[in-house]
Amino acid sequence: MSPDAEPADLQREALRLDGADKLADRRDAFVLDDSPETVYLDGNSLGALPRAVPDRLAHVVAHEWGSMRIRSWTESGWWEAPERIGDRIAPLVGAAPGQVVVGDSTSVNVFKAVVGAVRMAGEERDEVLVDATTFPTDGYLAASAARLTGRTLRPVTPAEMPAAVGPRTAAVLVNHVDYRTGELHDLPGITAAAHAAGAYLIADLCHTAGALPVELDARGVDFAVGCTYKYLNGGPGSPAFLYLRREHQA
Structure with a gap:
């Protein structure tokens, strides 16, 4: 026109x-x-x-x-509801069945994911990278997880993460998008950089699950957390979900 x-x-x-x-x-x-x-x-x-x-x-x-x-x-x-509903969410975030469970809040799941990733990484890795532009509660929970596990928290922007991750990094926590601007971060690139350094990647999908394509399995993401009351229309108080890549499941 x-x-x-x-x-x-x-x-x-x-x-x-x-x-x-x-x-x-x-x-x-x-x-x-x-x-x-x-x-x-x-x-x-x-x-x-x-x-x-x-x-x-x-x-x-x-x-x-x-x-x-x-x-x-x-x-x-x-x-069986946590697993059954998790399997229904799985295709929306690019995951095969058996890797997503529904339960707890986003904050609780972020905390569990960071602590789990740090412990999987080993004692020699003493830092956690967190998205410096993250939704505030993610930063608070990452700081709590770092204190609990005796690690140092280092905030960096998503653009800086590929260069910042290194042999001391245990885990990287990043938002899929900037909640303020809608900027889509390079999740595949950040994940690849984390893995190249031997670290684990935790993605916050609260502002993309149900709204944008997410390919957790294809991108090699280790952990992911999301809520269900936003674009998944679960309603006020609906529980969050947690993704754990199959190869990390005991």
Whole structure:
């Protein structure tokens, strides 16, 4: 369309393109305002409510909890839910089954991943690299993990990470994107650099899982953490997920 097009023409063209989009009907799967003009852009904070969820929640509360009570641990599959739901998330982050579990919060999983990576790396590696531009809680948890394991925390920008990682590095914690700007970091390059130095890579996927392509298996990522209340539309209070590459599983 011509750059000199009138606003009304631009609007008509935008509506035409929107209607022709193969994802156009997905809007109807979510509870939004009745107005078709509503555009919801806050999935980065809280995903919209899927229309099928209220009835499903009511069934779980009234039947699985209310009627079946403790039988639901086995008969309703509660016991296996972390692995079962993890396997449903796995394709969204480029992972084969058996590597993703759902549970705890993002912060708890970040802490577990950093501590696990440090202990796997061995005592001779005494530093943890953390994304200097990270979401603040990741930095706090990385610092706590470093204190617990007796390591030094070194903040560096994602662009500096490939050159900064070295023989003393036990683990590298990086966000897939900058939560402030949306800048996509070079996860494959950072992962390759970490592995070349003998370190482990932990990726925070909170702002990409469900929104952008993620290829954990193909990129060789060791650990990854993400939340489910943003682009996975799990709702307020929904648990996080943790990915552990199969070769690291005991």
